[in-house]
Amino acid sequence: MAEGSDDIQALIGQFARLPGLGPRSARRVVLSLIRRRTGQMAQLAALMASVAEHSRECARCGNIGESELCAICADPARANGELCVVEDVADLWALERGRAYRGRYHVLGGTLSALDEIGPDELGIPQLLARVGDEGITEVILALNATVEGQTTAHYLAEALENTGIRVTRLAQGVPIGGELDYLDDGTISAALRARRQL
Amino acid sequence: MAEGSDDIQALIGQFARLPGLGPRSARRVVLSLIRRRTGQMAQLAALMASVAEHSRECARCGNIGESELCAICADPARANGELCVVEDVADLWALERGRAYRGRYHVLGGTLSALDEIGPDELGIPQLLARVGDEGITEVILALNATVEGQTTAHYLAEALENTGIRVTRLAQGVPIGGELDYLDDGTISAALRARRQL
Structure with missing residues (x-):
């Protein structure tokens, strides 16, 4: 058992399964949490348990929220x-x-x-x-x-x-705002050219 | 409120503060957890709360474990x-x-x-x-x-x-196992040359 305790190893294993994380980044995250175990880590655990318990899919649109209808479906202005x-x-x-x-x-x-x-x-x-x-x-x-x-x-x-x-x-297809032509793929440039607009 | 609920936004904010994560990867992680909210997410929250409560620094060496002395300090063979x-x-x-x-x-x-x-x-x-x-x-x-x-x-x-x-x-300094000379910095190559060993 290289890492502290069975629970710490299990926690690293769970973090390593999250998208974009691997064993190395999971160890780094867990160590940083353990250093803040009475503050940030306890808060994060409580918040995560609460979100796991209360979040649900909107029955109408499939968005995630905390009631049968999400905030967007419940808003008549939308x-x-x-x-x-x-x-x-x-x-x-x-x-x-x-x-x-x-x-x-x-x-x-x-x-x-x-x-x-x-x-x-x-x-x-x-x-x-x-x-x-x-x-x-x-x-x-x-x-x-x-x-x-x-x-x-x-x-x-x-x-x-x-x-x-x-x-x-x-949605329109074309050059992203702030994008440089030199870095765009050929398909995007062709699409932007085909959909060109008069100034 | 773009992301579901206040708790979900707070959770994303907490994840974004972890080392190696930012707002974008935090959103990805939280969405992936919410999709597995009854399984992985609830488990992870419970495990995290348990590690936050039980982990402590070894009184002798500063390693992290779950008792006053860590597993290594408590092992007489070491x-x-x-x-x-x-x-x-x-x-x-x-x-x-x-x-x-x-x-x-x-x-x-x-x-x-x-x-x-x-x-x-x-x-x-x-x-x-x-x-x-x-x-x-x-x-x-x-x-x-x-x-x-x-x-x-x-x-x-x-x-x-x-x-x-x-x-x-x-610790010895030199070429890492599996390392290619071409990719090593000058300092490491000089150190490895100075500390060369007879075969």
Whole structure:
């Protein structure tokens, strides 16, 4: 037993399984926590237990919150007829940090994938289509990742919404703000050129 | 509030303060934990609370364990007359993983630093010198980092132990196992050349 006690070793093992951490960074994190064991570490443990107990998925959109409906679905000001479809909660958080979008969301929880046997039912696409009718949605924004899987899923959704009279849009593709052309991949440059706008 | 709930945001903030993590990786870790909230996350919170409550510094050597004396100090087989001095617990763990050293340790908890007002008393060097007499130590191995501060501290300790008749050694410096000369810094190559050994 190299590291202190069985519990400390188990804790390092648990941290090493988190995304972006490995055995070395897990040891560093655990040692730094143990140095602050009466302050930060006890707080973090209590907070983590509380979040584990209270957090749940929103029954309507799949966002994470602490009640049956998340703060966004519970806010009537956000029922503005726009519905933004994202792959996962991290994407929803990223859009919320941008503070540019004031409508509601729908979290798919993944993308269509024949290989992994993830079809429309697994992603809850029937529920999404039902929401579009129930909530008087006028525009569906497909904010899916610019990957093959994301774009396949976007295509599928665009077709499913084709004859409903609802406006279906996707995020613009182009040069990121602050981006340097020299560092961009060829695909992004071609897309930005094709979608060029008059000044 | 972009991220779910106040508790989730606080949890992300706490994770972002850990060494090697930032806001982005903290969000990723917290989302991955929330997805496993009934399994891994609850376990991790309980384990962390337990380690925060039970872990303590060994009264003799400064290692981290769960009793007054750590497992190494409590093991009579490790009283072999050797005492290995390290800067912090992470270094002790690294040496223990190597499984090559069978004596006891002394954790300084830092290095001498005039700028930060860390002198011999702050590092507990008087206690270290007392241990050398009390425990019948015959060799002190200075396993301090090969930094300026580490080597200054090693020099200080070597002088303090000069007239006690105790053997004072330091770790060998040279090419790491598996290391390629082309990637090594000049200082390491010079040191390895100066300390060359006959085959």
